Amino acid sequence: xxxxxxxxxxxxxxxxxxxxxxxxxxxxxxxxxxxxxxxxxxxxxxxxxxxxxxxxxxxxxxxxxxxxxxxxxxxxxxxxxxxxxxxxxxxxxxxxxxxxxxxxxxxxxxxxxxxxxxxxxxxxxxxxxxxxxxxxxxxxxxxxxxxxxxxxxxxxxxxxxxxxxxxxxxxxxxxxxxxxxxxxxxxxxxxxxxxxxxxxxxxxxxxxxxxxxxxxxxxxxxxxxxxxxxxxxxxxxxxxxxxxxxxxxxxxxxxxxxxxxxxxxxxxxxxxxxxxxxxxxxxxxxxxxxxxxxxxxxxxx
Amino acid sequence: xxxxxxxxxxxxxxxxxxxxxxxxxxxxxxxxxxxxxxxxxxxxxxxxxxxxxxxxxxxxxxxxxxxxxxxxxxxxxxxxxxxxxxxxxxxxxxxxxxxxxxxxxxxxxxxxxxxxxxxxxxxxxxxxxxxxxxxxxxxxxxxxxxxxxxxxxxxxxxxxxxxxxxxxxxxxxxxxxxxxxxxxxxxxxxxxxxxxxxxxxxxxxxxxxxxxxxxxxxxxxxxxxxxxxxxxxxxxxxxxxxxxxxxxxxxxxxxxxxxxxxxxxxxxxxxxxxxxxxxxxxxxxxxxxxxxxxxxxxxxxxxxxxxxxxxxxxxxxxxxxxxxxxxxxxxxxxxxxxxxxxxxxxxxxxxxxxxxxxxxxxxxxxxxxxxxxxxxxxxxx
Numbered sequence: 001x002x003x004x005x006x007x008x009x010x011x012x013x014x015x016x017x018x019x020x021x022x023x024x025x026x027x028x029x030x031x032x033x034x035x036x037x038x039x040x041x042x043x044x045x046x047x048x049x050x051x052x053x054x055x056x057x058x059x060x061x062x063x064x065x066x067x068x069x070x071x072x073x074x075x076x077x078x079x080x081x082x083x084x085x086x087x088x089x090x091x092x093x094x095x096x097x098x099x100x101x102x103x104x105x106x107x108x109x110x111x112x113x114x115x116x117x118x119x120x121x122x123x124x125x126x127x128x129x130x131x132x133x134x135x136x137x138x139x140x141x142x143x144x145x146x147x148x149x150x151x152x153x154x155x156x157x158x159x160x161x162x163x164x165x166x167x168x169x170x171x172x173x174x175x176x177x178x179x180x181x182x183x184x185x186x187x188x189x190x191x192x193x194x195x196x197x198x199x200x201x202x203x204x205x206x207x208x209x210x211x212x213x214x215x216x217x218x219x220x221x222x223x224x225x226x227x228x229x230x231x232x233x234x235x236x237x238x239x240x241x242x243x244x245x246x247x248x249x250x251x252x253x254x255x256x257x258x259x260x261x262x263x264x265x266x267x268x269x270x271x272x273x274x275x276x277x278x279x280x281x282x283x284x285x286x287x288x289x290x291x292x293x294x295x296x297x298x299x300x301x
Numbered sequence: 302x303x304x305x306x307x308x309x310x311x312x313x314x315x316x317x318x319x320x321x322x323x324x325x326x327x328x329x330x331x332x333x334x335x336x337x338x339x340x341x342x343x344x345x346x347x348x349x350x351x352x353x354x355x356x357x358x359x360x361x362x363x364x365x366x367x368x369x370x371x372x373x374x375x376x377x378x379x380x381x382x383x384x385x386x387x388x389x390x391x392x393x394x395x396x397x398x399x400x401x402x403x404x405x406x407x408x409x410x411x412x413x414x415x416x417x418x419x420x421x422x423x424x425x426x427x428x429x430x431x432x433x434x435x436x437x438x439x440x441x442x443x444x445x446x447x448x449x450x451x452x453x454x455x456x457x458x459x460x461x462x463x464x465x466x467x468x469x470x471x472x473x474x475x476x477x478x479x480x481x482x483x484x485x486x487x488x489x490x491x492x493x494x495x496x497x498x499x500x501x502x503x504x505x506x507x508x509x510x511x512x513x514x515x516x517x518x519x520x521x522x523x524x525x526x527x528x529x530x531x532x533x534x535x536x537x538x539x540x541x542x543x544x545x546x547x548x549x550x551x552x553x554x555x556x557x558x559x560x561x562x563x564x565x566x567x568x569x570x571x572x573x574x575x576x577x578x579x580x581x582x583x584x585x586x587x588x589x590x591x592x593x594x595x596x597x598x599x600x601x602x603x604x605x606x607x608x609x610x611x612x613x614x615x616x617x618x619x620x621x622x623x624x625x626x627x628x629x630x631x632x633x634x635x636x637x638x639x640x641x642x643x644x645x646x647x648x649x650x651x652x653x654x655x656x657x658x659x660x661x662x663x664x665x666x667x668x669x670x671x672x673x674x675x676x677x678x679x680x681x682x
Contacts, residue, residue: 003524010516124537126569133548143523147548220513222541222569231511266517270504271477273517 002142007263009146015259016153017219020212021236022243022251023164024205030246031181031201033096037103038083040233041110042206046076046213047127047223048120054128065130069156069214073207080206081199088202089195114226122225127217149219156215160208161252168248173200181246235262242281244294253292257284327364327372329631331356331621332395334388334406334416335614337380344408344610348430349378350603351614352405355622365626372631374622381407385415392419401425402631405618408610410434417444424633426640428621430613431582433481438658443637445658447617447649451481454558454580455488455533457664457680461578462529462556463496465678470499472527474518474542476534478508485533485558501525509538515545523551535560539577540570547573554578562609567672577669578677583612583649584665586676595648616647650679 021043028036049072057067087106091099114120131152135145168174173196179187180197188194216232217223235258243254261280266273284292333352335345356376359365364373377399381388388407395401396419404420404427407413413432420427421441428445429437435451438444462468471493475486490500502525504518519542522530530546530553532539539561546555554576561579585596585606595615599607607615624639625631645652650663666677 003520006520007517010514010520013516014514124540124565124569126571135549145549216513220541221544222513222537224510224513224537227510228513232513263517266506267521270506270518270521274507274511 002139002144003267005142005144007267008260009144009150011260011263012256013147013150013153013219013259014262015239015256016150016157017212017216017232018236018239018258019157019252019255020160020208020215021233022240022255023161023248024208024212025237025240026243026245026248026251027164027168027208028201028205029240031177032088032092032198034088034099034103035237036205037100037233038106038110039205039209040229040236041107041114041226042076042079042083042229043209043213043216043233044226044229045079045110045114046072046206046210047217047228048114048125048213048226049075049210050130050214050217051125051127051223054130058128064128065152065214065218068130069211072210072214074210076210076213077203077207080202083206084199084202089198092198111226111229120226124225125223127221127223129221130214130218153215153219156211157252160211161248164204164208165248167204173197177201238278238281242284242291244291247291247293250291250293257292327370328375329367329372330377330395330399330401331374331618332392332399332401332404332406333376333378334381334391334395334404334412335378335408336383336412337378339383341383341408344431345380347608347610348406348408348614350599351430351607351611351616352376352378352618354599354602355615355618359619359622359626365622366629367631368629377401379406381412381416383409383412385412388412389415389419392416396420396423396425402625402633403427403621403636405430405614405621407432410437413437413446414440417441420444426621426624426633426637428617428640430617431610435484435659442641442658443633445620445640445654445660447613447620447647447652447660448582449662449664450484450659451558452484452488454664455485455490456492457580457666458485458531458556458558458578459489459492459496459498461580461666461678461680462531463493463498466529466554468528468554469497470501470527471529471531472502472504472522472525473500473531473533474504474506474515474522475532476507476509476538477505478511481558481560482533482535486531489531489533501527506538509535512538513541515542516549519546519549519551522546523549528553530555532557533560536563536566537569540566540574543570543573543577556580559609562667562674567669574669575672579667580664580680581609581667582664583609584667584674584676586674587665587679588676589679591646591648612648616645616649616652619647620645620652650681 024039050068053071054064054068058064061067087102115122135147138144176192176197239254239258240251243250265276335348337345356374360373364371379391381391407416408431410432413429417440421443426443430447433451438446473486476482502522506512556578559581562581566574623645624636624643628635628639653661655661663679663681665679667674668677
C-alpha cells in the first residue's frame with residue numbers, strides 16, 4: 001500500500017513537468033493548427049536560462065525561485081515571439097506541411113546551436129538549488145513521504161493552468177484567441193487582429209515551457225545537454241494528444257495520466273516501463289480517438 | 302636551365318632516398334593510431350604521450366637484437382580523428398608505406414574494430430590500450446588489448462563488496478540501452494550470487510539520454526531493502542540516481558564501474574555521491590612503486606599527472622616492445638607468439654593473456670572521499 005501511494009506520488013511529479021510543456025503544445029495547436037516541435041527546445045532554453053539567471057537573481061533579490069521563473073518566462077516568451085515572426089509567419093498561408101517541416105527545422109537549429117561550445121555547450125550542468133530540499137513525511141507506518149519539490153511542481157503547474165484558463169476565457173485577448181481558433185477568416189472580418197492574437201499565443205505558450213524548464217531544473221538538479229528537451233517534449237506532446245489536443249484541462253489531465261502510468265509501469269517491470277506507458281496511451285486513443293476531454297469541449301483553444 | 306635544375310632535383314631525391322634507406326638499418330617502425338583531433342582529442346594526446354615514453358625508454362635501454370643487429374624503434378603516430386574510416390586508412394598507410402612491425406591503438410572500440418581486420422589480414426600484431434568491446438580481439442589472433450573487458454569490472458566489484466565490505470544483499474539499477482552497462486550489471490549479479498550474496502532487486506532504465514526520473518525504480522529498490530546499490534552507469538545518470546536515492550532516504554553505500562570516472566560526477570552529485578566506490582583501470586594514487594615511479598616520470602616529462610589512458614597506452618607499448626625483444630624478430634607471427642606467452646609486468650600489474658587475447662590483470666577500487674577520488678584497493682580477478 002505504501003509503495004503504491006509512493007509510486008502515485010512519483011507519477012504526479014513526472015506528470016507536473018509534462019503538464020507545463022503540454023499546455024503550450026495544446027494552446028499553439030488550438031489556434032494555428034501547428035504542432036510546434038520547437039516547443040520542447042524552448043523548454044530546454046528556459047531550463048538553461050534558469051541555470052544562468054539563478055545566481056544573479058539570488059544576488060539581487062535574496063530568494064531565487066520566483067524572480068528566476070518570471071525572468072525565464074519573459075525570455076522564453078520573447079524567444080517564442082521572435083520564432084513565430086521569423087519562421088512561422090512567412091509560411092502562415094502556405095501548406096501546413098511546410099510549417100510543420102519548418103518547426104522541425106527550428107527545433108534542430110535550437111538544439112544544435114545551443115550545443116555549440118560558446119553557447120551552452122554539450123556538457124552536464126549542475127542546476128542551482130532554488131528551494132529547500134527535503135521531504136514532507138505523510139505516514140511513518142507506510143514509509144510515505146512527499147518531496148517539497150513535488151508540492152512546488154504541482155502548485156506551479158496547477159496555478160499556471162488556472163491562470164491560462166482564466167486568460168483564455170475571461171480576458172478580451174483570450175476571447176479573440178477563441179474566435180481565431182474557431183474561424184480565422186471570419187474573426188479577421190470581425191476586426192480581430194490575427195497577427196496580435198497569434199503572436200500572443202506564441203508568447204504565452206513558450207513562457208509556460210520556460211516555467212516548465214525551471215521546474216525541471218529544480219526537480220532534477222541537472223541539465224544533461226541542450227538535447228534534454230526531446231524526451232519530455234515528446235511525452236508532453238503525447239499527453240496533449242491524449243487529453244484532446246487544443247483542450248487546456250485535457251493537456252494537464254493527459255500529462256498526469258502519462259506520468260502516473262509511466263511510474264506504475266516502471267515499477268511493475270522497469271525493462272518495459274517506457275513501452276507500457278505507450279501501450280496505455282494507444283489503448284485510450286483507440287477508445288477515445290479525440291482524447292480524454294476532446295469531445296466534451298469542441299471549442300478549441 | 303630549368304631542365305638542369307630538374308635533373309639536379311631528381312638526383313638529390315634519389316640520393317636522399319638512398320641515405321634514408323641506409324639510416325634505417327637497425328631501425329624499425331612502430332605505428333600508433335589515436336584520435337589526436339576531434340571530440341576525444343584528449344584521449345589521443347594522453348595515449349600518444351604514454352607510447353612515446355615507452356618507446357623512448359626502450360631505445361635508451363638499447364632496443365632489441367634482431368638477427369645479431371641492434372635495432373631501435375622509430376614511432377610513427379597517425380590521427381584517426383575518432384572515426385573508424387579514418388582509422389582504417391591510417392592502418393593501411395602504416396602497414397603498406399611505413400612497413401610497421403606492429404600497431405598500438407586505437408582508443409575507441411569502434412575504431413579498433415575497423416583497424417583490426419586490416420592488421421589481421423596483413424599479419425601485423427595490433428594491441429589496443431583501451432578498447433573494451435569484447436568483439437575487438439575476436440577479430441583474429443593478431444589482435445590484443447591491454448585493458449580488461451567490460452564485464453570483468455562487474456565480477457571485481459562483486460568480489461570486493463562481498464568479501465571486503467562484507468555486504469550480503471545488493472540491488473542493481475542499470476541502463477538497458479547500452480552493452481557496457483548491461484555487461485557490468487549481469488556479471489556483477491552472477492558474481493555476487495556465486496559468492497553467496499543475494500541480489501534483492503534488479504532494475505533497468507531506458508537510455509540515460511531519455512530518463513531523468515529514477516524514483517519509480519528507487520522506490521521499489523528501497524522497499525527491497527538492500528545493503529549495497531550497484532550502478533554500472535555513466536557519471537551523469539549516476540549523479541542523478543544517487544541524488545534522488547539520497548533524497549528519498551535510501552542511504553546505503555553505492556558503487557559502479559569506470560563510467561563514474563569524471564570530475565562531473567562530484568560536480569553534479571555533490572554530497573549524494575560521497576562515499577561511492579568504483580572500479581577502474583588505474584589510479585595515480587596507487588601506492589605501488591611501479592605506479593608512483595611512472596607518475597613521477599610522466600609528470601616531469603609532460604607537466605601533468607597521467608590519466609588511465611596514458612597508463613594503459615604506456616603498458617600496451619611496453620608489452621609489445623617486450624614481446625618484440627623476446628622474439629628477436631620483425632616477423633609479425635613471431636612477435637604475436639611472444640605476446641601470447643607474455644608475462645609482462647607493467648604499471649597495471651602483471652599481464653597474462655587468456656585464449657581470446659584479453660588480459661587477466663588486477664583492477665583498482667576508487668572511493669570518493671570529500672569530493673576527491675581516493676585510491677582504496679587493488680583487486681585481483
